[in-house]
Amino acid sequence: MSALPEDSPRERILATATRLFAERGYDATSTRAIGDAVGLNIATVAYHVGAKPELYREVMRRAHLAQREVVAEALVRLHACDPTPEETRAALLAFVDDYLTFCLRRPEVPALWMRRWLAEGADHSDIESEFAGPLVAEVAAAVRAVLDRAGLGPGADVEMLVFTIVWTSHSFGQAGVIDPAGTRRGPLDLPVLDRFRRHLHTVVTAVLDQGA
The missing domain is CATH 1.10.357 (Tetracycline Repressor; domain 2)
Structure with missing residues (x-):
């Protein structure tokens, strides 16, 4: 399976989640905050990466x-x-x-x-x-x-x-x-x-x- 392009929604979500989890920690980072930072709603985030535990x-x-x-x-x-x-x-x-x-x-x-x-x-x-x-x-x-x-x-x-x-x-x-x-x-x-x-x-x- 070929890698997804870096600007795909999934990759942008993962990159943003990595930054926020590193800066704030797991407990202080919500899925909504990740979605807002990427410019996507919670449902779209969940579609691409699953719930917060799976994303983390x-x-x-x-x-x-x-x-x-x-x-x-x-x-x-x-x-x-x-x-x-x-x-x-x-x-x-x-x-x-x-x-x-x-x-x-x-x-x-x-x-x-x-x-x-x-x-x-x-x-x-x-x-x-x-x-x-x-x-x-x-x-x-x-x-x-x-x-x-x-x-x-x-x-x-x-x-x-x-x-x-x-x-x-x-x-x-x-x-x-x-x-x-x-x-x-x-x-x-x-x-x-x-x-x-x-x-x-x-x-x-x-x-x-x-x-x-």
Whole structure:
């Protein structure tokens, strides 16, 4: 089946719903608000995408697929590295950089997941069990295998490391940091972005050095 054109009613509804769910959260976003933003009535919205729960699930499914595509490609590169400690360490840091770059290029995806961290759409727990949980487990298993191959991080909690990368990348991309003057500085501030990236590398490297 060919993809729908980006200006089709369904695609416009999904794009708008993605933006509003990311900005306001599931509970504060009504189907009427989505329809108004697109210029369609509720009945037309429902015809193209179903009721609000179905629409939200499709938004989260697409967010997951975008996330999974980047992660899968990064895992291929990670597995392809030479099995030496030096090359494995560098490859894992490149994996971290790939994920951070994704978060900065697709800010709506981290925003959607962070809304869920705040218990938005709590009655849709299957989203975690079907999307987030399996992906984290897959990444943790893949990273553990690559580390074992290189003799790195025998005492590391790899699953918690994966969560740490996700938490920090999502949070920095959305909120940045606050400087001593109280000014929020985000990823568009390149020195701050470079500082954050170096700090994240330091954290990852420290975890890998456990038990070394």
